[in-house]
Amino acid sequence: MAAFLEVQNLTKSFGSNTVVKGVSFAFDKGEFISLLGPSGCGKTTILRMIAGFESVTAGTIQVEGQDITHLKPNQRQLGMVFQAYALFPNLNVGDNIGFGLKIAGMPAEQRRARVDEMLRLIGLPGYEKRYPYEMSGGQQQRVALARAIAPRPRMLLLDEPLSALDAKIRVSLREEIRAIQLDLGITTVFVTHDQEEALSISDRVVVMHAGNIEQLGAPHEIYNKPATRFVATFVGQLNSIEATILDPAARTVSIDGHIVTVPHLPADAAANVLTQLTLRPEVVAVGASEGNDVTLTGTIADVTFLGSVIRLRVSLGKNVISLDTFNDQRTVPPVRGEPVTISLASKNLLIL
Ligand SMILES: Nc1ncnc2c1ncn2[C@@H]1O[C@H](COP(=O)(O)OP(=O)(O)O)[C@@H](O)[C@H]1O
Numbered sequence: 001m002a003a004f005l006e007v008q009n010l011t012k013s014f015g016s017n018t019v020v021k022g023v024s025f026a027f028d029k030g031e032f033i034s035l036l037g038p039s040g041c042g043k044t045t046i047l048r049m050i051a052g053f054e055s056v057t058a059g060t061i062q063v064e065g066q067d068i069t070h071l072k073p074n075q076r077q078l079g080m081v082f083q084a085y086a087l088f089p090n091l092n093v094g095d096n097i098g099f100g101l102k103i104a105g106m107p108a109e110q111r112r113a114r115v116d117e118m119l120r121l122i123g124l125p126g127y128e129k130r131y132p133y134e135m136s137g138g139q140q141q142r143v144a145l146a147r148a149i150a151p152r153p154r155m156l157l158l159d160e161p162l163s164a165l166d167a168k169i170r171v172s173l174r175e176e177i178r179a180i181q182l183d184l185g186i187t188t189v190f191v192t193h194d195q196e197e198a199l200s201i202s203d204r205v206v207v208m209h210a211g212n213i214e215q216l217g218a219p220h221e222i223y224n225k226p227a228t229r230f231v232a233t234f235v236g237q238l239n240s241i242e243a244t245i246l247d248p249a250a251r252t253v254s255i256d257g258h259i260v261t262v263p264h265l266p267a268d269a270a271a272n273v274l275t276q277l278t279l280r281p282e283v284v285a286v287g288a289s290e291g292n293d294v295t296l297t298g299t300i301a302d303v304t305f306l307g308s309v310i311r312l313r314v315s316l317g318k319n320v321i322s323l324d325t326f327n328d329q330r331t332v333p334p335v336r337g338e339p340v341t342i343s344l345a346s347k348n349l350l351i352l
């Protein structure tokens, strides 16, 4: 099956500054895709090129096999939602949602029916007479979503639509957006710098850095098998452990005096050379745990109470390892300076 959205060698330069550097990806119909990366990496520029608000320096954009690279925005049949509330302040909710339909010449009666349908979809039935200033930020963004969806676009483009909202609303609204997207089966490109947001609602994630794609994959692939050091550190927490290689053939290293066999060493590994291992906080347990073949002893360096989770920092000597434990109301959290034994599976000690 041909891809629904295919971008090839997409490039954008502003003067001598190339901010999107030959990006290619292909997605299927109905996929929810996130462009994830730090501020300034080119996410918005890519979205605006797909939408037609920004010209393309090089490369092509195809939707359903049609080359749309040089079409005007209104010829692309795409719906867009921006970061800041971009509702028309002088129009009520009904007229905001019906705006694109009116431009397309839809008769008033049909328009009203479609606006009603959209208001039910976003959980705001009966709100058509309200004005944007009479609504919360979360409600305004739902209206912006409804306005984008109303003309039945073939694709939805969302540029950090949740970033201006407070944390609780951000989480509930992202789940709502995902539910609506699945319900409609509409192919969606969602831009965010928030890794948790991207991982939680996407079918696939494009991790970007400085105008390039670092990795493209399902959330669990990005998180569990980061392709680069950048992805490993940008997506989720990561421990970096300094180890001394003991015997390259046996793949043994010393971590602060503990001898451990690791799954891989670099091809050029040599005895007595330092190497960096990485480890996710959640694969480390306090005490022994089934399947964990490495036991390390140290002292508690720091305890951060986060509610359902307690983050511990354990000093092994030179190395300090962060790990997360669930808050258990029946026990008292460890205290700084206490001796502690931690365990992990050696297969989780990775070299990037
Ligand atoms: N119209 C413009 N003129 C010049 N530089 C721009 C313009 N738009 C964006 N840029 C630059 O392009 C880079 C990528 O911007 P952007 O796509 O907005 O990043 P992101 O959305 O990932 O934060 C930034 O360095 C930004 O300053």
Ligand SMILES: [Mg+2]
Binding pocket: 043, 044, 045
């Ligand atoms: Mg942006």
